[in-house]
Amino acid sequence: xxxxDDDKPEHTDEIAIDELDGDDKPTEEADRPEPHVxxxxxxxxxxxxxxxSPSVSEAGIDPAEIGPSxxxxxxxxxxxxxxxxxxxxxxxxxxxxxxxxxxxxxxxVAGGMMExxxxxxxxxxxxxxxxxxxAVNLLPRAWATVRNMWPILLFIFLGxxxxxxxxxxLMIVLIFTLASVWNTFIHWATLRYRMHxxxxxxxxxxxxxxxxxxxxxxxxNVELVQNLFHSWAxxxxxxxxxxxxxxxxxxxxxxxxxxxxxxxxxxxxxxxxTSSDDESEVIEPxxxxxxxxxxxFGLTQRTIGTVAVIAIVGFEFMxxxxxxxxxxxxxxxxxxTIIAALMLAFVGSxxxxxxxxxxxxxxxxxxxxxxxxxxxxxxTTKRNVEIPLSKVQMVRTDEPLVRRMMGYGTVLIETAxxxxxxxxxxxxxxxxPMVEAEELSAVTACTVPHANVDPWTTPLRPAHPRSLYRAIxxxxxxxxxxxxxxxxxxxxxxxxxxxxxxxxxIGAWLDWAKxxxxxxxxxxxxxxxxxNRRTFILSxxxxxxxxxxxxxxxxxHGLSRVVVRVAGSQVSLPETGAEDTAWxxxxxx
Amino acid sequence: xxxxxxxxxxxxxxxxxxxxxxxxxLLVVTIPMLIAVGIAAASVVRSELxxxxxxxxxxxxxxxxxxxxxxxxxxxxxxxRDEDLLVQSGVLFKRWxxxxxxxxxxxxxxxxxxxxxxxxxxLLVFTAAGMSADGSIPGLRTAEAExxxxxxxxxxxxxxx
Numbered sequence: 176x177x178x179x180d181d182d183k184p185e186h187t188d189e190i191a192i193d194e195l196d197g198d199d200k201p202t203e204e205a206d207r208p209e210p211h212v213x214x215x216x217x218x219x220x221x222x223x224x225x226x227x228s229p230s231v232s233e234a235g236i237d238p239a240e241i242g243p244s245x246x247x248x249x250x251x252x253x254x255x256x257x258x259x260x261x262x263x264x265x266x267x268x269x270x271x272x273x274x275x276x277x278x279x280x281x282x283x284v285a286g287g288m289m290e291x292x293x294x295x296x297x298x299x300x301x302x303x304x305x306x307x308x309x310a311v312n313l314l315p316r317a318w319a320t321v322r323n324m325w326p327i328l329l330f331i332f333l334g335x336x337x338x339x340x341x342x343x344x345l346m347i348v349l350i351f352t353l354a355s356v357w358n359t360f361i362h363w364a365t366l367r368y369r370m371h372x373x374x375x376x377x378x379x380x381x382x383x384x385x386x387x388x389x390x391x392x393x394x395x396n397v398e399l400v401q402n403l404f405h406s407w408a409x410x411x412x413x414x415x416x417x418x419x420x421x422x423x424x425x426x427x428x429x430x431x432x433x434x435x436x437x438x439x440x441x442x443x444x445x446x447x448x449t450s451s452d453d454e455s456e457v458i459e460p461x462x463x464x465x466x467x468x469x470x471x472f473g474l475t476q477r478t479i480g481t482v483a484v485i486a487i488v489g490f491e492f493m494x495x496x497x498x499x500x501x502x503x504x505x506x507x508x509x510x511x512t513i514i515a516a517l518m519l520a521f522v523g524s525x526x527x528x529x530x531x532x533x534x535x536x537x538x539x540x541x542x543x544x545x546x547x548x549x550x551x552x553x554x555t556t557k558r559n560v561e562i563p564l565s566k567v568q569m570v571r572t573d574e575p576l577v578r579r580m581m582g583y584g585t586v587l588i589e590t591a592x593x594x595x596x597x598x599x600x601x602x603x604x605x606x607x608p609m610v611e612a613e614e615l616s617a618v619t620a621c622t623v624p625h626a627n628v629d630p631w632t633t634p635l636r637p638a639h640p641r642s643l644y645r646a647i648x649x650x651x652x653x654x655x656x657x658x659x660x661x662x663x664x665x666x667x668x669x670x671x672x673x674x675x676x677x678x679x680x681i682g683a684w685l686d687w688a689k690x691x692x693x694x695x696x697x698x699x700x701x702x703x704x705x706x707n708r709r710t711f712i713l714s715x716x717x718x719x720x721x722x723x724x725x726x727x728x729x730x731x732h733g734l735s736r737v738v739v740r741v742a743g744s745q746v747s748l749p750e751t752g753a754e755d756t757a758w759x760x761x762x763x764x
Numbered sequence: 765x766x767x768x769x770x771x772x773x774x775x776x777x778x779x780x781x782x783x784x785x786x787x788x789x790l791l792v793v794t795i796p797m798l799i800a801v802g803i804a805a806a807s808v809v810r811s812e813l814x815x816x817x818x819x820x821x822x823x824x825x826x827x828x829x830x831x832x833x834x835x836x837x838x839x840x841x842x843x844x845r846d847e848d849l850l851v852q853s854g855v856l857f858k859r860w861x862x863x864x865x866x867x868x869x870x871x872x873x874x875x876x877x878x879x880x881x882x883x884x885x886x887l888l889v890f891t892a893a894g895m896s897a898d899g900s901i902p903g904l905r906t907a908e909a910e911x912x913x914x915x916x917x918x919x920x921x922x923x924x925x
Contacts, residue, residue, distance in 0.1 A: 716922075722860065724858070740893035763862065
């Protein structure tokens with residue numbers, strides 16, 4: 176166990192603000208109704224996510240022992256005391272509009288409390304979510320849960336032998352839906368937030384209480400989401416990502432638009448975000464997308480998975496219709512019919528993909544602010560994401576073959592924050608779906624300004640020639656495995672699988688030929704792939720660690736692979752020879 | 765993959781520790797598993813063949829358990845340089861890692877029961893890059909591990925997150 180004193184220098188960033196206003200602590204301490212603290216601390220399970228200052232939780236046990244490090248104790252005291260006593264202590268379920276702030280305080284806050292004000296005020300009032308937000312969130316959340324369980328639902332309605340079996344599955348769906356409704360309710364009823372002493376504090380939870388303190392300087396990105404219901408009610412959901420856990424660290428769902436804007440501005444004054452006052456500094460929108468471009472994006476998404484699902488569902492339907500029908504259909508099945516069905520499936524999945532991208536990206540616009548990029552997108556659910564440029568860890572461009580031939584590419588901006596959006600991990604926080612090929616370098620340049628590199632005009636260093644041998648051997652082995660499987664299981668079609676071998680070899684060669692890497696004084700660039708060309712650009716001041724790996728076969732050829740890691744992801748460079756690797760080791764460490 | 769001049773090796777006792785760990789794993793996991801698989805296979809294939817195969821596998825594993833740790837020990841180097849921590853490891857799959865001091869988020873020392881008997885510890889270095897440790901140095905004398913932990917965790921700076 177590291178002692179408290181050892182611990183401090185590491186966390187200077189964290190406690191800096193607390194130390195700033197250490198002067199006025201004594202007066203605060205006098206003002207505070209002391210008896211509350213010992214009363215409450217035992218009943219409060221300390222699940223503080225602020226791992227960085229273990230001394231805080233220790234301080235919570237016995238305030239008297241702390242002495243000099245009052246500021247730590249103080250921040251705990253604030254939490255305890257500030258949980259609204261009538262509702263927060265006994266029964267938070269009794270929350271009602273009476274918790275809403277009294278008028279004078281409200282106007283004080285809305286009147287634009289400056290950074291200095293929040294730093295000096297002994298106690299900032301807690302604010303709760305908008306009263307209407309519960310009603311607004313219930314339906315979409317329940318729907319999202321049901322939608323995420325579509326395989327089960329499909330099974331219930333298509334398959335299912337006995338009635339009892341179906342009932343059990345319906346119960347599962349129901350339980351999950353109820354759980355999601357309950358979570359929504361708890362979130363609405365117990366969440367209290369405030370901007371206090373330069374930090375955003377969020378308390379939630381009924382049984383497992385959680386108080387979270389977010390340092391605005393650590394915010395990786397802020398997302399304002401407004402689905403159809405939100406926009407009808409004039410509400411907005413605020414999602415704040417820091418580099419911690421796998422979920423959105425600060426979720427406020429939902430606030431009125433004014434409250435959300437105000438909170439964002441307050442965060443902006445202390446942290447690295449841009450406040451709405453600075454909107455005038457907006458440099459021209461970097462990218463905006465029309466409907467044709469959005470459609471093109473949808474059409475060039477991968478669709479094979481969707482086709483498989485449609486095929487399976489169709490097959491299932493046929494079985495449901497009755498075994499005789501299925502037999503009849505399969506007997507009358509001509510190759511042309513199969514091809515037509517497949518075409519239909521492709522067209523269908525393309526249509527679905529195009530439609531979803533319209534919903535997602537309608538009105539897409541990316542603007543560059545002074546030191547951040549902001550994207551706005553969405554037809555029914557509007558999203559507004561702001562990413563401070565100082566937090567961009569890496570930029571990746573994806574140019575799948577079809578999209579590349581159409582003259583477009585996709586830019587993905589990654590920060591250290593990992594978000595979970597609608598059940599799936601979202602790695603890229605910012606996405607520019609369709610960028611014209613000639614603008615790719617401009618867009619990436621503005622998202623990683625420090626990198627100062629243009630991989631579309633600068634020639635990249637190629638992968639080592641001998642890595643082609645390795646690629647060819649690997650591709651042949653893989654193709655041979657498939658051919659062997661084909662020969663055991665397929666009939667006269669088995670000779671078709673032999674064609675896999677030349678295809679694999681050509682693929683390996685194309686892939687190798689398109690690889691490239693570049694290390695400049697400020698940046699690292701790595702490019703891979705022919706069918707789905709990916710270019711990774713990262714600024715060297717974000718580098719977390721550098722690794723060189725070499726397997727036995729690579730050693731045979733004198734090759735090795737350099738892997739660089741940044742917060743949140745890692746990038747491997749193409750295989751390099753001994754001299755290049757040695758040079759990279761020297762340059763990057 | 766070049767050697768740094770000031771690179772250090774691990775404590776020589778690490779070889780013995782790793783041998784013990786591998787032998788224990790062989791006795792507790794590998795041999796029972798091989799015997800179980802062998803019994804299952806004996807009903808399909810000729811049992812003499814299975815016996816020979818199982819015994820060979822156990823023997824190979826035993827030889828590896830004795831000899832491999834020495835190779836691993838020989839391949840392991842670490843160095844604390846001005847700007848970064850260098851770790852080089854691996855016999856077949858070689859790995860060379862450089863972790864800049866200012867990117868280190870925290871440093872752990874860990875000691876299992878076997879390691880305690882030998883008076884050794886493991887050092888794990890974490891950066892913001894991932895959930896797992898970015899660099900790890902096993903088989904350090906406990907005092908050395910603690911010295912390194914204190915040395916590495918004291919350096920601050922911009923963590924690039």
